[in-house]
Amino acid sequence: MDTVEKRQRGRPRSFNTSAETGSVQALDRALRILAIVAEGSGLSLSEIADSSGIAASTAYRMLTTLENHGMVEFDKTEQLWSIGVETYRMGSAFLRSRKLVDRARIVMQDLMEKTGETANLGVAEDDCVVFVSQVETHQAIRAFFRPGTRTAFHASGIGKAVLAHLDEERVAAIIKKAGLEAFTEKTLSTMPALTRNLAEIKARGWSVDDEERNFGMRCVAAAIFNEFGEPVGGVSVSGPTVRVTPERLFEIGPAVRDAAAAITAMIGGKA
Numbered sequence: 370m371d372t373v374e375k376r377q378r379g380r381p382r383s384f385n386t387s388a389e390t391g392s393v394q395a396l397d398r399a400l401r402i403l404a405i406v407a408e409g410s411g412l413s414l415s416e417i418a419d420s421s422g423i424a425a426s427t428a429y430r431m432l433t434t435l436e437n438h439g440m441v442e443f444d445k446t447e448q449l450w451s452i453g454v455e456t457y458r459m460g461s462a463f464l465r466s467r468k469l470v471d472r473a474r475i476v477m478q479d480l481m482e483k484t485g486e487t488a489n490l491g492v493a494e495d496d497c498v499v500f501v502s503q504v505e506t507h508q509a510i511r512a513f514f515r516p517g518t519r520t521a522f523h524a525s526g527i528g529k530a531v532l533a534h535l536d537e538e539r540v541a542a543i544i545k546k547a548g549l550e551a552f553t554e555k556t557l558s559t560m561p562a563l564t565r566n567l568a569e570i571k572a573r574g575w576s577v578d579d580e581e582r583n584f585g586m587r588c589v590a591a592a593i594f595n596e597f598g599e600p601v602g603g604v605s606v607s608g609p610t611v612r613v614t615p616e617r618l619f620e621i622g623p624a625v626r627d628a629a630a631a632i633t634a635m636i637g638g639k640a
Contacts, residue, residue, distance in 0.1 A: 398423055399431045406432075406441050407456065411449035469593070469602065470502045472635040477504040477604065480628045484621050486608035487512045488628075489588075491527040493602050494519075496547040498528045501602075512586055512607035523549055523563055524556050526578040526590030527603035530629075532563075533570035534592050534600040540567070556581045575622040575629075580610065587613040589621045591629035594638040601638075604629045 398421065405420045406412060417432070418425040432450055435441045439455030470490065477488040481504045489512075490502040497519045505513065522528035522543060532540050544560065551558040557566055570576040578588035590605035606625055607613070613621065633640060 398427075399435060402428060402431050403435060403440060403452075403456070406450055407452045409451070411444065411447065411451045413449055417450060468636055469632070473502065473593075473604065473632045474504070476628050476631050476635070477502065480504075480604065480606060480624060481506055483624050484606045486606045486613060486621075489527070489590075489605045489607060491520075491525075491602050491605070493522075493528075493531045493600065496543060497521060498525050498531070498602070506608065508608070508612070510609050512588075512609075520582060521547060521550060521552075523547075523558075524552050524578065524582040526576045526588035526605045526607070527592075529563075529567065529570055529576040529578070530590045530592040530603045530605075531600040533567040533576065534594075537564075540564075552582050553580055553584055555579055573622065574626040577618060577622075578605075578607075585610055587618075589613070589618060589625050591622075591626040593629050593636070594633045594640050596637050596639065598639050604632060 402417060402421050402423065405417055409416070412420075414425055414429060414432070418428045421428060423431070432441055432443070436443055436453070439453045439458075441453045441456075442451050443449075444451065469492065473490050477490060481488040485506060485508065487506045488504045489500055491498040491500045498521075500518045500520070501516055503513070503516070520528065522532050532543070535543075541560075544563070549558045549560070549563065550556070557563040566576075575589055575591045578586075578590070580586060582588075586607060587610050588605050588607040590603045592600040592603045595601045604625060606621055630640065
């Protein structure tokens with residue numbers, strides 16, 4: 370009697386899970402699979418393999434690797450693969466950053482003209498701040514951060530402005546993961562020193578990176594908030610210490626705080 374082979378759904382019949390669940394390095398094929406899953410509304414393993422032209426056993430290894438990172442999800446009941454929550458988070462982060470960059474530009478331009486120093490925009494990631502936009506001053510000596518530059522929370526104006534508005538447990542978790550590297554002798558590389566500084570920042574509404582990341586440079590920053598009142602990044606003004614003097618901090622600080630408030634309002638956020 371002829372037998373009909375059942376449609377392979379979630380997993381290949383003879384797959385050895387203990388031996389072959391390691392990380393997959395064929396990134397191009399994995400991204401192809403991810404795109405296929407994203408276009409479907411729940412796909413079987415055989416459908417994914419057929420659409421991608423990849424053997425079912427190889428496709429399964431890629432899917433489980435993506436699943437480990439939250440990029441896809443597997444329904445054990447239906448034996449179907451679908452897009453994961455992590456892809457949504459990444460997509461939302463992209464949309465949020467683009468919205469933030471587009472709407473912040475005019476405020477940053479005004480801030481640069483008011484202070485005469487470079488204005489920066491950064492977004493908060495899990496363990497660092499990423500600079501996404503900058504309006505440079507016309508001064509010959511100026512700060513420069515290439516878009517995509519990453520910097521530590523505890524040693525940057527924007528990073529500390531964000532930390533100041535997080536609860537103690539969240540701050541402790543971030544610092545435990547990222548550490549408190551001493552970039553200069555002025556870096557706040559101990560938790561008590563950082564905690565005291567964060568309290569001051571929260572009280573006045575703006576932070577100062579006083580040569581804590583780079584000698585000869587000061588940065589004044591304030592946090593930007595989303596619609597839930599969560600700090601998602603910040604705006605800052607940075608320049609050489611010969612121009613951004615201690616006396617000027619109390620002129621620049623309120624201007625940066627007001628700029629951050631304006632950007633928060635533009636993206637529908639609330640402090």
